[in-house]
Amino acid sequence: MVAFKVLTLGLIVSQAYATFTLQKPSNAHLQGLPTSASPSWPAASHQLDLLHEAALRVANHTIGQDSVSHNRGTCTAKNLRVRRDWRAFSAPDKKAFIKSVRCLQQLPARTPKHVAPGARTRYDDFLATHINQTQQIHYTGTFLAWHRYFIFEFEQALRSECHYTGDYPYWVWGADAGGMEKSEVFDGSNTSMSGNGAYIPNQKHVKLLLGKYAPIDLPPGTGGGCVTSGPFKDYKVNMGPAALSLPGGNVSTSKNPLAYNPRCLKRSLTTELLQRYANYTSTVRLITENDNVWNFEMAMQGIPGSGSIGVHGGGHYSMGGDPGRDVYTSPGDPAFWHHHGMIDRVWWIWQNLDRKHRLHDISGTGTFMNNPPSPNTTLDTVIDIGHANGGPIAMRELMSTTDGPFCYVYI
Numbered sequence: 001m002v003a004f005k006v007l008t009l010g011l012i013v014s015q016a017y018a019t020f021t022l023q024k025p026s027n028a029h030l031q032g033l034p035t036s037a038s039p040s041w042p043a044a045s046h047q048l049d050l051l052h053e054a055a056l057r058v059a060n061h062t063i064g065q066d067s068v069s070h071n072r073g074t075c076t077a078k079n080l081r082v083r084r085d086w087r088a089f090s091a092p093d094k095k096a097f098i099k100s101v102r103c104l105q106q107l108p109a110r111t112p113k114h115v116a117p118g119a120r121t122r123y124d125d126f127l128a129t130h131i132n133q134t135q136q137i138h139y140t141g142t143f144l145a146w147h148r149y150f151i152f153e154f155e156q157a158l159r160s161e162c163h164y165t166g167d168y169p170y171w172v173w174g175a176d177a178g179g180m181e182k183s184e185v186f187d188g189s190n191t192s193m194s195g196n197g198a199y200i201p202n203q204k205h206v207k208l209l210l211g212k213y214a215p216i217d218l219p220p221g222t223g224g225g226c227v228t229s230g231p232f233k234d235y236k237v238n239m240g241p242a243a244l245s246l247p248g249g250n251v252s253t254s255k256n257p258l259a260y261n262p263r264c265l266k267r268s269l270t271t272e273l274l275q276r277y278a279n280y281t282s283t284v285r286l287i288t289e290n291d292n293v294w295n296f297e298m299a300m301q302g303i304p305g306s307g308s309i310g311v312h313g314g315g316h317y318s319m320g321g322d323p324g325r326d327v328y329t330s331p332g333d334p335a336f337w338h339h340h341g342m343i344d345r346v347w348w349i350w351q352n353l354d355r356k357h358r359l360h361d362i363s364g365t366g367t368f369m370n371n372p373p374s375p376n377t378t379l380d381t382v383i384d385i386g387h388a389n390g391g392p393i394a395m396r397e398l399m400s401t402t403d404g405p406f407c408y409v410y411i
């Protein structure tokens with residue numbers, strides 16, 4: 001088992017941290033597309049649509065043609081799947097997705113007891129893998145591709161084990177910057193991923209630890225207790241906490257985060273974090289202002305010392321509660337899959353806007369902020385999501401969503 005260090009999404013700092021420089025976009029061929037983000041959220045929302053449409057045009061023209069994958073050509077227009085905004089799902093579509101997630105939460109685990117004694121369900125197999133590998137999959141060269149594979153194999157499990165036939169969803173953070181309580185993902189209805197946690201008055205702020213940097217202060221949100229509504233109100237988070245940031249500034253860690261520790265799902269919806277870090281303007285800025293994958297993935301996760309936790313941290317911490325504020329245990333919140341659908345969508349847009357340079361662009365090493373130092377991640381680096389699903393796979397197979405094992409686009 002890995003040694004569990006206290007870390008949170010914004011942070012842990014290494015001396016090896018490279019200097020961050022913003023580069024000017026160099027995509028002159030993308031005529032008419034925005035090259036910088038509008039400060040107006042409605043205008044930036046429209047910009048995001050334009051960037052998405054351009055990315056989709058490119059992706060549709062290159063299906064099955066991404067030469068670095070050894071499985072080249074197995075994706076065709078015929079077997080292409082789509083991923084959609086949760087708001088574009090009909091009520092029956094939403095219920096079908098929710099039902100299949102709940103199904104996975106009832107099937108028995110495959111993870112052996114000696115690996116994760118707390119894994120009780122197939123859903124927990126994914127949670128245990130994420131807890132176990134957290135320090136090798138965040139602020140690393142594998143971050144984007146690992147999570148792409150992780151959510152894809154989750155989708156595969158929903159399909160093959162729980163008879164799901166619908167599309168994979170994504171959560172548009174910017175759309176909820178006016179109030180997460182009204183979000184179709186979080187409104188607590190029977191077509192949501194459950195709602196807010198019970199209101200706990202007078203909660204203190206959360207402080208994200210930042211090593212030598214000043215901690216990042218996060219407001220406590222509007223809930224704090226157990227989720228009281230929606231399809232997951234009786235669901236139990238079976239493992240963790242591993243490094244759970246608590247209101248008041250403490251971090252909760254269990255001796256063995258992979259041990260069985262069933263407890264309610266807690267949330268504290270924090271719209272302010274979407275407004276700060278994951279609004280439409282921040283999303284478009286991420287896509288248009290980062291011209292290489294190092295800058296892109298660092299801005300997405302929040303550059304240590306910058307005071308930002310990026311759209312990735314913004315989305316995660318906006319759920320609040322437990323495990324929403326625990327990097328390791330975050331897949332224990334069933335909205336994780338919507339959030340990482342959006343993360344993958346943003347990467348997909350960014351890649352397709354300059355496929356030649358970005359499709360196979362990898363930067364970083366195999367350890368969190370290269371601490372401890374480890375070799376660079378390359379196309380040959382093999383990742384493995386353990387007992388969750390799938391098998392070991394090389395990074396080269398994971399760079400395109402329309403070649404290799406994948407065959408999907410975002411609409």
Ligand SMILES: [Cu+2]
Binds near residue numbers: 130
């Ligand atoms: Cu993760």
